[in-house]
Amino acid sequence: MMAARNLCVAALLGSTLALTACGPQNAEITQSDLHVQAAGPAKDRVVGALPLVVRTYVKDSDGKDKEVSGATCRFQSREVSAKVTSPRRLVLPTYAQGARFKDRGAPAPVIVSCRGDGRKGATRITPVPIGSGANTTDKSTAYSGGTSLNVNTTSLTRRMASANPWMYGVEVKVVLK
């Protein structure tokens, strides 16, 4: 029992450190959320909306990504279009998924192209079903003293994702060169 308690304490400390000490601090988003509406036939498949943050980076002298603010970014796809200044949170539509829709209702990929300070960069966002693994924890582990039991929820998560709406992700990172 003591061993389990120690493990719990260690796990709690570990998760606290992970939340507070890992990675550089992101630039603060000072602008209000930009709500983007879907256009065309896809708007009939919209079932909700989820936020996505766009951030821009340059390579520093060590080759590491350093966030920069103030780049102008364009979001362009068949369904959505927007122009923002980084960093910015957009609220983008989510779409129904089903076999009755072409491509199961998946919206087209979004091209995000950014320019700033004489540099430019672009990236492509391919929509994924909510919970498809790109944005969820796939595995949970329970410990008891010296033994452990891995409860792998990957297959269940993936299966459920086949019924969940399509989303664009939670963050997009564009490196300017």
Add this chain to the structure above:
Amino acid sequence: MKKIAIGVCLACALSGCGTPQKLAPVKDEPVRAGVVSTVDKKRLAQGTTDITVRAFKPAASADKKALPQEVVGVPCTVASDEVRAKVITPQIVTVPNFKQRAAFPNRGLPSALIVTCETGTLRGVASATSKAKQVTTATGGGLAIALITAATTAAVANSTPWVYPPAVSVTMDNK
């Protein structure tokens, strides 16, 4: 004391711990959803689920604590790959449960129900995803028993039917 605290929390969760919202009574008879002809009938489980469909619009007051207002008499369509129905809010739609079997693609998981409600000026959409029917377990035997229970629950959950939630609330906005 602990039990009282848990009871209070549960009551808060159910009522919102503010002014409880009075929901409109469901007067119309339940509507039975039609199963799309292309659906393999072997996928249908024995039971059905009654889903109450309600529509709401944002509170008229600017007060942030103001609750959304229920809208009565809104025509809504309920659609998935497997079923179709039309309801007038608030109304119950009865949908089939689906078997969970390894033999079916994706273990027989049905697609999400999309509920679309529309009036002349308002429109709203909500989706509801089915889940493996809950297996209720009570544990009081410490971590070791909890692990055994978790493994058993996971095994049972792999064979229980897919069921939709009992209520869908559609939030409507101006078109």
